[in-house]
Amino acid sequence: MSKVPTSIDTHSVMFITQRPDVIMVEGEGSWLTDNNGKRYLDFLQGWAVNCLGHGNPGMISALNAQAKKLINPSPAFYNEPMIGLSNLLTSNSCFDKVFFANSGAEANEGAIKLARKWGQLHKGGAFEIITFDHSFHGRTLATMSASGKPGWDTLFAPQVPGFPKADLNDLESVKKLVTNNTVAVMLEPVQGEGGVIPADHEFMKSLRKFTKEHNILLIVDEVQAGCGRTGKLFAHQLYDIEPDIMSLGKGIGGGVPLAAVLATDAVACFVPGDQGGTYNGNPLMTAVGMSVIEQLLAPGFLDAVKAKGALLRAELLKLANEFGLEGERGEGLLRALMLGKDVGPKLVELARDRAPEGLLINSPRPNLLRFMPALNIADEEIVQMCNMLRELLKQV
Template sequence: MEFSQYHVDALLNITNRPSLVFTEGHGMWLTDHKGKRYLDYLQGWAVNCLGHSPQCIQDALTEQARKLINPSPAFYNEPSIALASSLVKHSCFDRVFFANSGAEANESAIKLARKWGKKHKNAAGADRYEIITFNHSFHGRTLATMSASGKAGWDTIFAPQVPGFPKAELNDLASVEKLITDKTIAVMLEPVQGESGVIPASREFMQALRALTKQHGLLLIVDEVQAGMGRTGELFAYQLSDVTPDIMTLGKGIGGGVPLAAMLCREEVAVFEAGDQGGTYNGNPLMTAVGGAVLDELLKPGFLQSVKDKGAYLGAELVKLSEKHGLEGDRGEGLLRALKLGKNIGAQIVETARDINPEGLLLNSPRPDLLRFMPALNVTTAEIDQMISMLSDVLKKLGH
């Protein structure tokens, strides 16, 4: 079927898409409407943590669909209970709220913090509601999460913003401290800023931030929508720094490709009352059954160690590639990595890599001078080698 035969104009234009339609996906590979294959290092922006269409997700979907799809969140269902129990068991949190997207999970965290601020007022007896976030951060595309984000230009697109999100600088404790007022209730950050170019919070900063928030009676919220669920080589990215946050959000990888997210909190922060939070599809058994299957895979013996090993391997190969082509090196954690290009050629690389034949390469350039790599966590070293070789050819083709 030719691309012109697809009625793409029926879709609202929200992004610039290339003229191809993906029809199949298996592991690290996607296939388009003409049968061309692409080695996929986006994986839905770190969503497909086990690659495209893994068997465990196929099995979970078909088995659960035969039983029960959505009884309503007004009732308990077995898969949501099982997944919540496993998340609690393997984290420092006590309670779980399921949602459909990372933005929803972050909205829930913001609401919970503000509810906490109503119950724990300042010395003058007023509500505390401000949440310190960070420049260059990304927390979602709802009005509140866009306001919480520090993405350049987002303060004007749908102005006015939701108030109450002063911005600090990542890895700069003084910039956080000077924003604390009697209105502050929490600090919210990504342990690895993904959309800004894979910028990790240092261990020292995370530990000092936890101490500072405790000193001032503030909540610490970690947004692990992109960095959680094994992406950094730990099940959760906060574990890299040996800190205990109060609230954590998950998305993307928790569903392995299906719409699933979660907000986790410690018992003393669980102040929602009946009616405060909800959602028509939240915690439905079809999606939480998939989440349970994904988590079971991540928890298998040796899986997370393999992510660390392959993350180190990918980082080392990116350094070699950088030296070969005169670029500026690698950074990141686990299998969330970036190649610093040193020049604004990211878009050229992405387009050229996608269009090469006989097989294409799918890459992401969140900034003009940088490439981001988000492969499946079960990517093979052979697939890493293949990507490095393909990318090297692209750089040569572009004269770099």
């Protein structure tokens, strides 16, 4: 391990969140190592970003090979990895066209713009997109406005108008919001930041039927739940439905800044000047994305994710039974343990500070913990995490 200073001077880094006084310097698989040599079992993985863990050999090989060839010819030209990843995504989905971006928020912004452009062309200028309470779509002004996160309606007021909020798994609440201005409904198949809340199968089926009948687009935000996280390549495939637009981020790049908007031919109505971005679709990132998707599509990989998700579920239910907790929920390897009381932040702190090895977990709501491990995590590491958590639960 390279020599890293143990003293930390962070005065130049803008303060946007509370960070512990450690510097993460190395990662391998499901483990991170800090500047003091302490190791952490990582069940955050960059908030579901590192879908293949830290230091994935296939990704590193793709990155190195492409860096020697071509990094960015500008988005004014095609490049080979851009075309290759586009074809890989469309041949394994219900979509026909792909626009690459750099973050999930940017992908969602693109999905919103595409839906509004379609509304201008095909629905008399309809522009409203129904979203859901407790949803999370990103941190741009438009995606914050689309999100149903409490308090965000006043944080950078005024909001971008046009995002009425329905209740997840309640079709009637959607129907009540539909007007002549409604162009789309946008939702996460599993609400991540909202507390790992999956959409019901019947709700998703009924919502797709309703939107089709009323010429309303269905947008699925799969930034967190997509790219193998639920045991399917895309989370909407759990429900056997075909949306009109899908956004991807986080896992598609496995740790590098890559995102995408996918759309059917019927909806892909951008014309030159409507959408762009200096780094969008650059060969360095899309080459890594190709490696990621190819690994997710390898024979048996997604079945293994389902099996690991079932193991994590079983281990979390054991903890719930032992400690009288409320239970667990989720899909695949995006899961939550419902604690029944507001001890989540305390458990996160105790887990990180645990010795000799720390544990990295997340509490998006104070009464639950969220788990987003690498999709190729070892079964033994899942059991190890739950044993670590068992120790911590005894303390609180």
